[in-house]
Amino acid sequence: MNYEYRLIGLDTSWRITKDNFLSYPTLPSGNYSMELRAVNKFGVKSNLIVIPFSVEKLLTEKTWFKVLLISILVFAISIFVASLTRRVKRRELEKSEVSRRINELEQLALKSQMNPHFIFNCLNSIQQFVLNKDVAGSNRFISGFSKLMRQTLDISARKEISLTEEKLYLSTYLGLERTRFANKFSFEILSGLDINPDEFYIPPMMLQPFVENSIRHGIRYRPDNLGKILISFDKADGDLVCVVEDNGIGRSAALRFKSNNPIEYQSKGISLITSRVEFLNRHASRPITIQIEDMEGTNNISQGTRVVMKFPLENGINTTNHA
Numbered sequence: 001m002n003y004e005y006r007l008i009g010l011d012t013s014w015r016i017t018k019d020n021f022l023s024y025p026t027l028p029s030g031n032y033s034m035e036l037r038a039v040n041k042f043g044v045k046s047n048l049i050v051i052p053f054s055v056e057k058l059l060t061e062k063t064w065f066k067v068l069l070i071s072i073l074v075f076a077i078s079i080f081v082a083s084l085t086r087r088v089k090r091r092e093l094e095k096s097e098v099s100r101r102i103n104e105l106e107q108l109a110l111k112s113q114m115n116p117h118f119i120f121n122c123l124n125s126i127q128q129f130v131l132n133k134d135v136a137g138s139n140r141f142i143s144g145f146s147k148l149m150r151q152t153l154d155i156s157a158r159k160e161i162s163l164t165e166e167k168l169y170l171s172t173y174l175g176l177e178r179t180r181f182a183n184k185f186s187f188e189i190l191s192g193l194d195i196n197p198d199e200f201y202i203p204p205m206m207l208q209p210f211v212e213n214s215i216r217h218g219i220r221y222r223p224d225n226l227g228k229i230l231i232s233f234d235k236a237d238g239d240l241v242c243v244v245e246d247n248g249i250g251r252s253a254a255l256r257f258k259s260n261n262p263i264e265y266q267s268k269g270i271s272l273i274t275s276r277v278e279f280l281n282r283h284a285s286r287p288i289t290i291q292i293e294d295m296e297g298t299n300n301i302s303q304g305t306r307v308v309m310k311f312p313l314e315n316g317i318n319t320t321n322h323a
Helices: 063-131 135-156 163-180 208-217 251-260 269-280
Strands: 002-008 015-017 030-039 049-055 185-191 227-236 239-246 289-296 302-312
Touching (some): 063 135, 063 163, 163 185, 208 227, 208 269, 208 302, 251 302, 269 289
Antiparallel strands (some): 002 015
16 A cells, blocks of 8 residues: 655645655644545555644744844844943043043143242242331231232132132232332223123133233333223123233333343243133133234334233123022
């Protein structure tokens, strides 16, 4: 007895076997139909038997499992990307924080270089009072010098100070210098009508070197006692504009005096301020600017020097909250 068979869904060809069993150990999932018939030795075929059956899909082949697997994969990738992004941002923030701290330390180092310069000038003045045997004058000067040192120590370690504090500091400094130069000049510090000195803030000790420069290289060489220093604060085009004007001899004439006195102590204040401004401008959307110009009258005769320093008002806001 022979058996003819075929498995619809896998193959359409008839096959012959003498065994009384069939084995399909690795059928893929799906629907099948087994067709069987017997053939005797005379070639007579029996009726066809049809046995339908199905092989269930494996777990990995089911749609819900594929969706779940894809979802898990997408979720895992998103977590990995988010973690990587956070790590990169954290590193960038750490770099930014390190850079900011370096800038602050550099600025603090620059400001600390100015303090010995103040002390040097004031000690020279005290020495002059002592040499002149002016005890009352030396006591007044020492009192003013102590006040200036306290203010310097207070503001030099801070990132910003109010215009009120800046004006008080400049007034103390100018008072000492006026005493040192025997009232050779007068000074005035003004604010615009729309400027509330308590609500505007600037980095400390930014204007003092320019004021000192006006005295040392401009006012001191005037032949009379009519020197004048004017400091003003105003707003213009989204900037806080700080102006230092003097009616000294001008930069060109000052250079001649400078060349005649090569041993005289040279101020580093302006170069230090320039370096500080460069540090402050590194991460600023709008830079701080400094402009120094000669004020000339008729026949190109110098009438003094003007320094204009502009501090951008952040995001168009006129005041800074330092509560």
